[in-house]
Amino acid sequence: xxxxxxxxxxSAFFTxxxxxxxxxxxxxxxxxxxxxxxxxxxxxxxxxxxxxxFLRSVYDRDGAFVGLANFTAFLEAPTLVRSVVNSLSLxxxxxxxxxxxxxxxxxxxxxxxxxxxxxxxxxxxxxxLAPSLLPxxxxxxxFGNKGILRGLLMxxxxxxxxGIVMGEVFYTFPHAVMILTVALSTSDARLYEAAExxxxxxxxxxxxxxxxxxxxxxxxxxxxxxTLVVTDFxxxxxxxxSTNMLATEVYxxxxxLQNFGMGAVVGIVLLVPAVLAFAAxxxxxxxxxxxxxxxxxxFQPRENPVGDRLAFLFCALVGGLLLGLLGVAGFASIxxxxxxxxxxxxxxxxxxxxxxxxxxxxxNSLTLAFWTALAGTAIVFAGAWLVERAPGRxxxxxxxxxxxxxxxxxxxxxxxxxxxxxxxxxxxxxxxxYHGMAILVLAxxxxxxxxxxxxxxxxxxxxxxxxxxxxxxxxxxxxxTFLRVTVPLCLPAILxxxxxxxxxxxxxxxxVVFLYAPETKPASVAVLNMDDAGEVAGAAAMxxxxxxxxxxxxxxxxxxxxxxxxxxxxxxxx
Amino acid sequence: MIRRTTLLGTCALALLAAVTSATGxxxxxxxxxxxxxxxxxxxxxxxxxxxxxxxxEIEWVRDSTGVVTAKLLAEKDNPKADVVWGxxxxxxxILDTQGMLMPYQPKGAEELKTxxxxxxxxxxxxxxxxWMAAICFNTVEAEKKKLPxxxxxxxxxxxxxxxxxxxxxxxxxxxxxxxxSGWLQTMGADKGWSYMDKLNDNIALYTHSxxxxxxxxxxxxxxxxxxxxxxxxxxxxxxxxIDVILASEGVGWEMEATAIVxxxxxxxxxxALADWxxxxxxxxxxxxFYQVTAHPGVTKETPNYPKNAEAAMNKTNDFVWAAxxxxxxxxxxxxxxxxxxxxxx
Numbered sequence: 001x002x003x004x005x006x007x008x009x010x011s012a013f014f015t016x017x018x019x020x021x022x023x024x025x026x027x028x029x030x031x032x033x034x035x036x037x038x039x040x041x042x043x044x045x046x047x048x049x050x051x052x053x054f055l056r057s058v059y060d061r062d063g064a065f066v067g068l069a070n071f072t073a074f075l076e077a078p079t080l081v082r083s084v085v086n087s088l089s090l091x092x093x094x095x096x097x098x099x100x101x102x103x104x105x106x107x108x109x110x111x112x113x114x115x116x117x118x119x120x121x122x123x124x125x126x127x128x129l130a131p132s133l134l135p136x137x138x139x140x141x142x143f144g145n146k147g148i149l150r151g152l153l154m155x156x157x158x159x160x161x162x163g164i165v166m167g168e169v170f171y172t173f174p175h176a177v178m179i180l181t182v183a184l185s186t187s188d189a190r191l192y193e194a195a196e197x198x199x200x201x202x203x204x205x206x207x208x209x210x211x212x213x214x215x216x217x218x219x220x221x222x223x224x225x226x227t228l229v230v231t232d233f234x235x236x237x238x239x240x241x242s243t244n245m246l247a248t249e250v251y252x253x254x255x256x257l258q259n260f261g262m263g264a265v266v267g268i269v270l271l272v273p274a275v276l277a278f279a280a281x282x283x284x285x286x287x288x289x290x291x292x293x294x295x296x297x298x299f300q301p302r303e304n305p306v307g308d309r310l311a312f313l314f315c316a317l318v319g320g321l322l323l324g325l326l327g328v329a330g331f332a333s334i335x336x337x338x339x340x341x342x343x344x345x346x347x348x349x350x351x352x353x354x355x356x357x358x359x360x361x362x363x364n365s366l367t368l369a370f371w372t373a374l375a376g377t378a379i380v381f382a383g384a385w386l387v388e389r390a391p392g393r394x395x396x397x398x399x400x401x402x403x404x405x406x407x408x409x410x411x412x413x414x415x416x417x418x419x420x421x422x423x424x425x426x427x428x429x430x431x432x433x434y435h436g437m438a439i440l441v442l443a444x445x446x447x448x449x450x451x452x453x454x455x456x457x458x459x460x461x462x463x464x465x466x467x468x469x470x471x472x473x474x475x476x477x478x479x480x481t482f483l484r485v486t487v488p489l490c491l492p493a494i495l496x497x498x499x500x501x502x503x504x505x506x507x508x509x510x511x512v513v514f515l516y517a518p519e520t521k522p523a524s525v526a527v528l529n530m531d532d533a534g535e536v537a538g539a540a541a542m543x544x545x546x547x548x549x550x551x552x553x554x555x556x557x558x559x560x561x562x563x564x565x566x567x568x569x570x571x572x573x574x
Numbered sequence: 575m576i577r578r579t580t581l582l583g584t585c586a587l588a589l590l591a592a593v594t595s596a597t598g599x600x601x602x603x604x605x606x607x608x609x610x611x612x613x614x615x616x617x618x619x620x621x622x623x624x625x626x627x628x629x630x631e632i633e634w635v636r637d638s639t640g641v642v643t644a645k646l647l648a649e650k651d652n653p654k655a656d657v658v659w660g661x662x663x664x665x666x667x668i669l670d671t672q673g674m675l676m677p678y679q680p681k682g683a684e685e686l687k688t689x690x691x692x693x694x695x696x697x698x699x700x701x702x703x704x705w706m707a708a709i710c711f712n713t714v715e716a717e718k719k720k721l722p723x724x725x726x727x728x729x730x731x732x733x734x735x736x737x738x739x740x741x742x743x744x745x746x747x748x749x750x751x752x753x754x755s756g757w758l759q760t761m762g763a764d765k766g767w768s769y770m771d772k773l774n775d776n777i778a779l780y781t782h783s784x785x786x787x788x789x790x791x792x793x794x795x796x797x798x799x800x801x802x803x804x805x806x807x808x809x810x811x812x813x814x815x816i817d818v819i820l821a822s823e824g825v826g827w828e829m830e831a832t833a834i835v836x837x838x839x840x841x842x843x844x845x846a847l848a849d850w851x852x853x854x855x856x857x858x859x860x861x862x863f864y865q866v867t868a869h870p871g872v873t874k875e876t877p878n879y880p881k882n883a884e885a886a887m888n889k890t891n892d893f894v895w896a897a898x899x900x901x902x903x904x905x906x907x908x909x910x911x912x913x914x915x916x917x918x919x
Contacts, residue, residue, distance in 0.1 A: 062672075079912040146794045159779050241779035242743075244912065251782060255640035256746040257904070258647050258668065337813040338793055340714065420648040435654055514645050517654075518606060518633035525637075532638055532785065533613040533808075536793075 027478045031390040038383040039396055042403035044430070045446040050410065052425070053418035057264035070261045074269075083244040090161055090245070091229040094168040098225045101169070102176030103218070105318055108311035109177075110184040111210075111301050115312060118558060121181075122551075123319030126326050128174040128500070129550035131507040131527050131543045132234040135170045137536065138328040139163055139239055146339045159241030167235035170325060172228050175451055176221040178500065182455055182493050183217020184210075186462040189299040216461060219284055220454045224408060227273045231411045234510065246270055250411055260417065267414040271406070326547065333540035348537040349545075351526070362545060365506050365523040368440050369553075372505035376445040376452060377498040384456035385486060389468060408450035412510025419443055420514055435517040443511045448504045452497045459493035460486070491564055499557045503550040602631040603843045608646060610639040611660035611830070612804070615863055619659075622859050623850050630843045638783075639665060639748050646835075650674055656838040657847050659702075662748055663831040666699040667897050675699065676836040678845060680852035689891075690829060690868035699833040700852050703864035706827035706887055707753040708803035708880065709819040710788035715797040724798070726822040727757065727769070735776045740787040741800035742780065745904050745912070748828065749784025749802050754907060755896040756826020760888055767906070774911045792816050803880055804864065810878040818878070820886035827887045829868075 060066045074080065105124060109117055127135065142149045143158040143166075156162055187210070195205045211218075233247035240248065246266060253263040336343045351358050383404065387397050407415070423434040433439045463486065471481040487494065509524045516525060523546055531539035611619065613636070620632045635655070637645070643665040646655060650672060658666065669675055670692070679696035690701030709730070711723055721738065724730055730739060742750030758766035778796050781787055787799030788806050792814035806818030832851040834844045850856055857869035865876050865883045880886070 078909045140793075140795065144793075144795050157778075237782045241781075248746075248782065252743070252745045254644055255638070256743075256782075257901075258640070258644045260644075260648065340794070340815055341813050417644070417648055420645065424649050424652045424654070426652045431652070513637060513641055514648070516635070518635055521635075529613055529636060532783070535613070536789070 024477070028391075030479065031386065032393075034382060034386045035390055035393055035396055035400070038379070038386060039400055039403075041379060041383075042400060042449075045442050046403050046406055046410075046449070049415070049418035049422035050406070052422040053260070053414065054264050054268055056260045056421070057262075057268060059261055061259055061261065066261075070265045074262060074265045077249075079244045079249070083246050083249055086161075086243055087230055087246040090164055090168070090243075091226050094165050094172065094229045095222055095226045097165070098169050098172045098176050099180075099218070099221050101318060102173055102180055102221065105315060106177050106180035106184050108315050109181055111299075112308050112311040113301050113303050114308040114315065116315070118562075120315045120319050122554060122558065123315075123322055124177045125174050125499075125503070125554055126322040126547075127170050127172075128503045129507070129547045129554065130326060130329070131509065131524050131546055132167075132171060132232075133238065133527055133531055133539060134329040134543045134547070135167050135325055136235065136238040137332050137540055138325040139166055141328050141332055141338065142325075157241065159239060160243050163239035163241070164236050164243060164245070167239055168229045168232065170322070171232065171235060172225045173322070175228060176225050178451070178496060179217050179221045179224060179455060179458060180214065182458045182496070183214040183220075183462075185492070186459070187213055187299040189297040192299060193297075216284055217458050219280060220458065223273070223276075223280065224451055224454065227408045230273050231270050231409055233411060233413065247411055250413060254413055254417060263414065263417070267411065270411060270414075271409045273409055275409075329540055329547075330544055333537055333544045335537060338536070348535075348541040351530075351538065351542060361521045361523045361526040362542070362549075364437075364520050365546065366549070367437060368444065368512075368520075368522055369502045369505035371437070371441045372444045372448075373498045373502040375441060376448065376501035377494060379445065380449060380452040380497060381456050381487075381490070381494055384453055384460055385482065388457060388460045389465065389486075404453040405450055407446050407448070410447075412447055412508065412512075413514070415443060415447055416511040416514030419511070434515075437520050439515050440512050440520055440522070441505075443515055444505045444508055445501070447508065447511050448501060452500055455493055455497055455500070456490070459490045463489055492561060495557055495561050495564070499554060502553055506546050506550050602629050603840055604631045604633050605656045605840060605843050605847060606635060606654060607632050607657045607659050607847070608635045608642050608655040609658070609660040610642045610662070610665075611636065612808075612863070615660070615859075618862070619856075619859055622855065623847065626850060626855065627843075627846050630846060632847075640746075643668065646674070647672065653835050653837050655835045656840050656844045657832065657834055659832045659847065659851055660830050661833075663699060663701060663829045664748065664893055664897055666831050666833050667893065669833070670698040674836055676834040676838070676841075676844075678834050678848055680832075680845075680848045682849070682854070683852045685854075685870070686852060686868040687870050699831040700848070701829040701831045701868040702851065702856070703860040703868065704827050704829045704866040704883075704887060705802055705804050705864060706820065706883065707749065707756055707825045708788075708801060708806050709821060710791035710799040710801050710806045710809070711817045711819055712791045712794050712797045712815060713817060714815040715794045719797060721797055723817065724819060724821075728823070730776060730798070730800075731769070731772045732776075735798060737776065737778045738796055739773070739776050739798045739800065740778055740781060740790050740796045742784045742787060743782055743912075744907055746782040747784035750780070751896075751900065751904070752826045752828050753800055754826075754903065755900075756824075756888055756891070758903065759826070759890055759892060759895070760824055767910070770907075771910065777911075780911070788816075803883065806880070807876065807878040818880045820880045820883060822886075824888040825886050827891055828893075830864075 057070050058065060058067055060069070108114060109120060139158055141147055143153055143163070144150065147158070153162060191209050192205055195209060200208065231247055233245070233251045236243060236245045236248050237251060246269065250263050250266045250270070253259045253266060332338065333348055334344045334346065335341070336345050383400065387400050419439065422428060423430055423439060425431070433442070467485050468478065468481055471485065472478070507524050509528055512522060513525055513528070516522060523542055527539045527542045527546070530542060609616070616634050616636060620634070623632060624630065639662050642661055646653070646658065646669055649655070653674065666675065675698040677694065677696040677698045680700055683691060683697065683700050686701065691697045692699045709724060716723065719738070721734060724735070741753065744750035744754045754770070757769055761769055781790070785802055785805040788801030788809060790796050791799035791801070792809035803818055803820065806816060810816055810818060832848055834841070834848055838844050852868070854869055854872060857867040857872040860867045861872050861874045861876070863876065865873070865879050866887065
């Protein structure tokens with residue numbers, strides 16, 4: 001409805017600039033409050049805790065000031081060169097593989113009319129639903145020395161670079177798909193029609209319209225995947241064998257040696273990719289034009305029997321692989337003793353048998369995931385909208401942008417420790433947050449802020465700022481435009497963000513492991529504890545419960561999206 | 575649309591309320607106990623203690639030794655734990671040097687073996703039981719590969735074991751360090767390092783977790799894992815075709831111990847727990863899982879546990895030396911073997 005008004009009123013406008021809408025005094029106040037709120041949130045839950053931790057890098061273990069001694073010690077460490085080389089090369093390789101696969105996958109989902117799109121969307125999410133232990137177990141059962149398919153590795157060992165790349169591709173795939181699907185799903189059909197009328201072939205249209213259109217999403221995906229791999233220690237820890245990575249160095253320093261100073265040093269080094277990402281983001285975001293102007297005509301893929309079938313085959317292959325890994329983990333949860341006694345059993349699901357907390361940790365996880373999804377989505381989307389749409393305050397926006405990208409580069413373990421140092425400090429008035437569910441929720445929101453923020457930004461960038469300009473000229477208050485135009489238009493992205501928070505909160509371990517209290521222990525930690533105790537099958541079983549829960553929520557989300565889509569996204573179809 | 579969101583929110587809140595109300599609160603004194611005990615020990619230990627001490631309730635925060643120690647150290651300025659029950663003595667020694675423990679002589683602690691408590695009076699920590707470095711040997715895989723059963727550390731250097739052995743990285747895992755410091759103490763520095771040089775040639779890979787090598791051996795991934803005897807016994811009980819071997823030269827060992835955290839608001843309850851943890855009754859619980867306990871009078875056959883564990887433990891096990899030289903040893907170790915790259919198969 002607003003769309004028509006917008007169309008009609010548009011001719012009244014002569015100058016349209018991004019963020020250049022006139023602002024009422026009341027709105028200015030609101031914008032200021034909002035920006036301040038977001039900046040304060042990020043400062044309190046990202047910047048200050050990290051600063052508290054990084055300050056440790058100039059102290060030794062006994063708390064004596066040592067200047068840059070920790071940094072020189074790090075530079076002289078014999079394993080450093082190799083771990084930097086390993087981290088960079090394996091992360092690059094993973095990034096190339098993941099982004100290529102994810103781009104094709106997202107392209108099939110958005111630009112073809114293949115069958116089973118809803119199913120494939122769900123399949124792409126599988127890795128998100130699973131705690132990182134599941135793929136590790138599955139990869140060992142498949143490619144380990146007793147694995148079913150070890151012949152495929154031709155004598156190479158899974159414990160090392162091969163295992164790391166396989167595990168990381170699995171782990172990062174949904175992140176890339178999520179960003180790229182959002183980027184690809186908004187496009188202006190008029191461009192394609194014009195190009196076709198001018199005689200441009202399919203390839204030319206792809207190169208000149210599609211690729212430039214998703215440039216921002218593509219670059220975000222590359223940086224997200226790269227940074228995720230560089231900072232992840234879960235996969236290399238479990239399946240990397242002796243291959244040293246920078247992130248496993250953090251693990252060694254913090255958990256192995258309890259040397260927080262050195263851990264902080266490696267943590268600082270790990271921030272480098274994020275800072276680069278920020279620079280690139282800043283550079284590119286000035287060039288991204290809105291793809292969807294007020295008079296856009298949504299792109300509708302046409303039927304193409306051969307292409308659609310190829311797309312289906314590709315997605316079936318990728319989705320099948322993802323499902324296959326999950327299936328192997330499911331199998332792991334019902335065998336008696338791998339690989340010597342394969343008798344199926346359900347005994348592994350009797351968690352009280354392995355873990356004192358039994359099923360209560362599962363309930364804790366539900367609470368955590370619910371609040372994370374609710375709070376996280378509201379904060380992230382409002383924050384992204386303010387950064388993209390509020391007028392002026394360039395410096396503050398820059399700061400918020402940087403802080404929003406930062407969490408991606410911070411290994412969860414580093415964040416968890418930083419939270420202890422900051423929130424448990426005797427002088428901190430926020431100390432009451434520590435040791436409750438709230439700190440787990442806040443840590444999880446902060447930990448997964450970046451990808452959600454990028455998704456929201458990608459969705460928002462594709463909406464023309466004219467919407468606000470037009471509604472302003474119609475004297476519609478800005479929050480009305482936000483609630484009645486922006487939010488409905490971005491609803492698919494918003495739901496994606498909510499679900500992203502939910503499933504990540506179900507599986508997150510590395511940050512919360514330092515923060516949970518006896519009565520808030522989440523299921524993901526229980527999984528780790530059980531695996532620790534040698535209960536691989538019990539761990540797999542609890543992990544499967546997490547997967548099932550997330551899958552059910554995901555399915556509900558799909559249903560809800562469909563209903564909402566019909567109501568708010570009808571404009572995308574002709 | 576708005577109405578629908580509200581409805582959704584209400585439903586979710588109702589669900590939450592149902593979920594959270596399941597965990598009720600009692601009037602008892604709640605002790606927050608940090609621990610690295612195995613999962614299966616938590617319930618029996620808690621039940622046994624609470625049965626003897628009505629009015630005190632244990633709330634566990636359990637994780638691996640490294641994580642719990644890191645958490646305790648990070649919380650140093652504002653401790654959240656009341657008691658640490660079941661953490662490596664070497665970790666407690668670190669906490670003690672940071673002034674984080676409240677020395678306390680539990681009732682009856684004088685009955686415990688002398689090596690099993692802090693030398694100071696009153697002791698900062700009191701031992702519970704010992705665990706040690708062991709070799710987990712998969713008999714089924716060994717049969718297939720025609721590998722003889724090793725009986726000593728020296729056996730592991732045999733060329734036929736090349737690429738068949740897994741051990742924990744001592745920088746990531748306390749168990750790994752236990753083995754390394756054990757070799758250095760019994761063989762002396764020169765022989766110890768030259769032993770590890772040769773052993774390194776046979777090692778397929780170094781893991782980050784201490785129990786992982788035994789689990790890998792149990793699953794047949796690699797036939798031999800240098801790990802913890804406890805994990806070995808546990809895996810064997812679960813049906814793994816492994817033998818748990820305590821090397822004939824003697825093995826490095828470590829103990830689990832109890833300590834009260836300085837600054838606890840619940841000192842009386844904490845002392846009650848410390849008393850109980852040192853009692854004969856508590857040791858009768860420990861012996862269900864570990865053969866060597868702090869109490870000299872408590873013994874029992876533990877299923878699938880290697881025989882003569884007490885005899886196999888290194889006589890000269892200097893925790894203070896190990897703690898003082900840890901950084902140096904690990905730096906040396908990293909220099910020599912840390913860069914070992916891809917596993918050789």
